[in-house]
Amino acid sequence: MTVSRGWHFFQNPGPTNIPDRVLRAMDRGTIDFTGVQFKAIAEECFAGLKRIFKTNETILGYAASGHGAWEAAIVNLFSPGDKVLVVETGYFSLNWGMRCESFGLEVETLANDWRNAADPAALESRLREDRAHQIKGVLVVHNETSTGVVHDVAALRRAIDAAGHPALYLVDVISSLASIDFRMDEWRVDVVVAGSQKGLMLPTGMTFTGVSAKALAAGAAAKLPRVYWDWRRLVEGTSQAVWNGTIPVHFFYGLQEALRMLEEEGLDNVFARHHRLAEATRRAVRVWRQNDGPEIFAADPRAQSDSVTAVLTPEGYDANKMRTLCLERFNVSLGGGLGPLQGRVFRIGHMGDLNEPMILGSLAAVEMALELTGVPHGRGGVAAAMDYLVNGA
Numbered sequence: 001m002t003v004s005r006g007w008h009f010f011q012n013p014g015p016t017n018i019p020d021r022v023l024r025a026m027d028r029g030t031i032d033f034t035g036v037q038f039k040a041i042a043e044e045c046f047a048g049l050k051r052i053f054k055t056n057e058t059i060l061g062y063a064a065s066g067h068g069a070w071e072a073a074i075v076n077l078f079s080p081g082d083k084v085l086v087v088e089t090g091y092f093s094l095n096w097g098m099r100c101e102s103f104g105l106e107v108e109t110l111a112n113d114w115r116n117a118a119d120p121a122a123l124e125s126r127l128r129e130d131r132a133h134q135i136k137g138v139l140v141v142h143n144e145t146s147t148g149v150v151h152d153v154a155a156l157r158r159a160i161d162a163a164g165h166p167a168l169y170l171v172d173v174i175s176s177l178a179s180i181d182f183r184m185d186e187w188r189v190d191v192v193v194a195g196s197q198k199g200l201m202l203p204t205g206m207t208f209t210g211v212s213a214k215a216l217a218a219g220a221a222a223k224l225p226r227v228y229w230d231w232r233r234l235v236e237g238t239s240q241a242v243w244n245g246t247i248p249v250h251f252f253y254g255l256q257e258a259l260r261m262l263e264e265e266g267l268d269n270v271f272a273r274h275h276r277l278a279e280a281t282r283r284a285v286r287v288w289r290q291n292d293g294p295e296i297f298a299a300d301p302r303a304q305s306d307s308v309t310a311v312l313t314p315e316g317y318d319a320n321k322m323r324t325l326c327l328e329r330f331n332v333s334l335g336g337g338l339g340p341l342q343g344r345v346f347r348i349g350h351m352g353d354l355n356e357p358m359i360l361g362s363l364a365a366v367e368m369a370l371e372l373t374g375v376p377h378g379r380g381g382v383a384a385a386m387d388y389l390v391n392g393a
């Protein structure tokens, strides 16, 4: 086994780098989670989360990965046989839909090509056809982490409104929250599914759900069985009053620090930094595209994600071979292709605690790996990224 020295460059699109400040904040003893000291920490955290979600509605937390909050949304809102419409965006959207199916829901998929943003007009016309309002929920992934395509949550909301359809609007923001602008209340999202280990810069294991008053009311009539996920057991007013079992206080230590870091920088500056680092990445890939090299998977520049770039390798060249070399030789970790994109795509995460030299170091490793694995490409991608970071535009 080779020994690696120096920093491990963690460039997966989740989990992400955990800042030292967050690690240090968690490096403390346990306190009584029923006491006033913890209560103050939890209150600060939920208030901070509301500012990040841009909501005055309820936010709940669970000890789980994001998959848990996916499931919580399903079991709290629906009854067996209910119909939901999954807007196809990529691997994660289909995965969420598959879970609905497992719970006995009827799942319809609004088909969409993975390289482009979902079309609000297609959603509107499908909902208009549903005159009997059989569709109870519309499920959308804001930032599809498998493709690097960002979907227009506000425009899809307007499509639901234009069709005059009462369906609940469920949005997965796991890889966009605190990286790309998201507005729960303004965009009238009923249920928001979020995780800890991406834009929030925490370890994996905590998940958050934003729940509108409309969704809470719908939950009262839902018939799917639930205990751990049951919103009714957790809520008092608009805040989490109860936790299922022992509260993971160390997570709250970390969350408190991460939220302070985000507020210190300012959310708009956080978004601008993500945009800058994403654009630098895209500049590099566009240069690599020369000589029939790799290309950005997201076809429409307006829908290219600021938190992850999926890169399609030329036909006949294995993305995983190049990815493995990056990890083993340069200690740089990239995301792989998911589902049908396995071996065709590698993904560069640029979300969370990241700055210019970190992204440039990773891009340099990718450019060397393309060379070393014989993938055709244009040279000078890193220089183009640097040029953008210096001169902008």
Ligand SMILES: *Cc1c(COP(=O)(O)O)cnc(C)c1O
Pocket (backbone or CB within 6 Å): 014, 065, 066, 067, 068, 092, 141, 143, 144, 145, 172, 173, 174, 175, 195, 204
């Ligand atoms: C990472 C991710 C998930 C899954 O989250 P886990 O914490 O791994 O369960 C779901 N949806 C999207 C869009 C993601 O990026």
